[in-house]
Amino acid sequence: MTKFRLGLVGAGGVALLHAEAAAAQPEVEVTAVCDPRFEAAGELAARTGALAFNDHLVMFESCELDGIVVTAPHTLHASITVDAARHGLHVLVEKPMATSISDCLMMIDACTQYGVRLGVGHVIHFLPAVAKARRLLIAGELGKPLTMTERRTAHYSPESRPAWFFDPALAGGGIVMNVGIHCIDKAQWLGAAPATRVLGHVVRKPALAVETEALALLQLQNGLRVSLSLAGTGLPFHDETEIVCEQGALRLSRRDGLWIYRDSEGTQLLRAAEAEIGTAFADQLADFVEACREDRDPAVGGGYGQSVVATALAIYESSELGDQVAVPHVAELLQR
Numbered sequence: 219m220t221k222f223r224l225g226l227v228g229a230g231g232v233a234l235l236h237a238e239a240a241a242a243q244p245e246v247e248v249t250a251v252c253d254p255r256f257e258a259a260g261e262l263a264a265r266t267g268a269l270a271f272n273d274h275l276v277m278f279e280s281c282e283l284d285g286i287v288v289t290a291p292h293t294l295h296a297s298i299t300v301d302a303a304r305h306g307l308h309v310l311v312e313k314p315m316a317t318s319i320s321d322c323l324m325m326i327d328a329c330t331q332y333g334v335r336l337g338v339g340h341v342i343h344f345l346p347a348v349a350k351a352r353r354l355l356i357a358g359e360l361g362k363p364l365t366m367t368e369r370r371t372a373h374y375s376p377e378s379r380p381a382w383f384f385d386p387a388l389a390g391g392g393i394v395m396n397v398g399i400h401c402i403d404k405a406q407w408l409g410a411a412p413a414t415r416v417l418g419h420v421v422r423k424p425a426l427a428v429e430t431e432a433l434a435l436l437q438l439q440n441g442l443r444v445s446l447s448l449a450g451t452g453l454p455f456h457d458e459t460e461i462v463c464e465q466g467a468l469r470l471s472r473r474d475g476l477w478i479y480r481d482s483e484g485t486q487l488l489r490a491a492e493a494e495i496g497t498a499f500a501d502q503l504a505d506f507v508e509a510c511r512e513d514r515d516p517a518v519g520g521g522y523g524q525s526v527v528a529t530a531l532a533i534y535e536s537s538e539l540g541d542q543v544a545v546p547h548v549a550e551l552l553q554r
Contacts, residue, residue, distance in 0.1 A: 221247045222507045223282055225307070227274050227298050228289030229253035229262040230380065232312060236287045237266050239499040246507055250281045274298055278305040285510055287339075287503075288312060291388035292395065296321035299336070303328040308510040310337040310503070314399045314530065315523030317390025319546060322524035329520065337506045337516030338523030340403045344498035344505075347476040347488045351459075351468055352408055354487075360478065361464025366409060366444040368401045369458050374430040374450025384428055392428030393450045394420060394530050401446050402436070402529045404459060408470075411439040412525040417542040418533030434533045 224240055226233050229251055240246045248266040253259035256272040263270035271277040278301065285308035288298050296316045299309045309329065315338045316322045329336040342348050355363060372378075374393045382388040389395060406412050415437040420429035430450035437443055457472035466480040476488040491497075502517075509516040525545075532545045 219245055221245055222510070223247060223249040223284045225250040225252065225277060225281065225283045225286040226262065226268075226289065227252045227277075227286055227302075228312075229255065229258040230289060233262060233287070233289040234265075235496070235499045236289065236503065237262060238496060239503040241266065242496075242500045243504060243507070246503065249283055250277050252277045275301060278302065278307065283307055285309065285335075285506070291382045292390045293317050293321075293388050296325050299325045300328040303332040303334050303336075306332060306334060308335045308337075308506070310339060310506045310516070311523075312339040313341075313403070313523070314390070314395055314527050315520065316527060317395065319524065319528055319531070322520065322527055326520040326524070335506075335510050335513075335516060336520045337502075337509065338518045338520060339502065340400075340407075340518045340523065340526070341495070341498045341502050342400055342404055343407060343518055344501040345494055346491070346497070347470060347494070348404065348408070350488060351461075351470050351476055352410075354468065354478070355408055355461065355463075356410060360461075360466040360468060360480075363409065363442055363461050363463050365462045366405060366442060367447075367458075367460045368405050368444060369447045369456050370397055370401050371449045371453045371456045372397045376426075384426055386427050389428060391530065391534060392420075392422070392426070393430050393448050394418075394432045394533050395428075397450075398432060398446070398448050398533070399526055399530055401448065403526050405436060405444040405446065406438065406526065406529070408459065408461065409438045409440070409442045409444060411442065413437065413444075413529040413532070413545050414439045415542055415544055416529060416532040416536050418536035420534065420537045432533065432537075434536075436529065 248268045250269045251259045251263040252271040252274045259270040288311040413436040418434040421431040422429040432448040434446040459470040461468045469477040475490040505517045536543045
């Protein structure tokens with residue numbers, strides 16, 4: 219089989235994960251890497267035997283590519299995706315898909331118009347523990363979910379990540395638009411419905427232009443309520459989901475793995491695995507390449523990615539208004 223020729227637009231830490239995912243698959247080769255920081259593009263290209271560029275349009279026009287992965291700053295996702303679609307390239311875009319509903323729609327429309335596939339990098343769908351938790355919940359093994367609590371901490375300070383994460387013009391927001399996107403995605407995917415109403419509160423410190431802390435209460439389309447907590451300042455690491463159901467409870471933790479509880483007795487179904495994020499990136503890329511070759515939608519498509527962005531934006535709107543708001547433009551239910 220002819221190799222799938224992949225271009226990487228963006229050469230940061232997440233791009234390296236995608237490059238390693240490609241290296242693990244004989245049917246995929248990284249052909250080109252682009253970043254305005256040409257030195258960064260060159261370093262990653264050297265690791266993959268690819269060509270380096272500092273302009274994505276030049277890369278699209280001068281290289282034979284089948285698809286690209288976009289890991290650029292969030293507000294650039296839409297324009298790069300549209301440019302790629304016009305050049306006949308399939309696109310796997312990192313989360314968040316974009317930073318506005320209009321940009322999400324523009325990306326979906328462009329990929330439809332030019333007949334290419336659009337995937338969104340919500341990689342947690344490929345984490346074994348998260349996928350198993352979803353199967354358990356969908357099968358109803360614990361009965362109907364009644365409440366969900368989602369808690370995530372992260373170091374969210376200028377010393378912890380590249381400067382563009384603290385520039386609203388490039389990041390589109392702070393911890394909600396970056397880390398919180400994973401939490402919203404997990405809530406919607408495990409809850410098996412998109413959010414329709416949000417009550418949110420975000421906190422921005424005086425020295426920063428983006429928020430570092432957030433609380434939200436989400437109401438999903440099926441009535442499930444989700445409590446979401448994001449903390450970016452100094453707390454010990456937590457990435458945990460607790461779901462109380464009619465016949466028991468489920469706990470999902472990046473440190474402790476997957477547990478279910480019945481009659482106060484806990485059973486560990488999966489241990490936390492240090493290497494699972496690399497495996498998830500590899501499985502995500504394999505699905506994307508297969509979808510492009512089979513001319514089908516990837517596991518996570520543009521409509522779903524749009525619903526996650528819409529929920530994040532609703533948290534910001536709710537915080538500004540000090541009241542509950544509806545989530546606009548919910549495009550579709552979760553993909554099965």
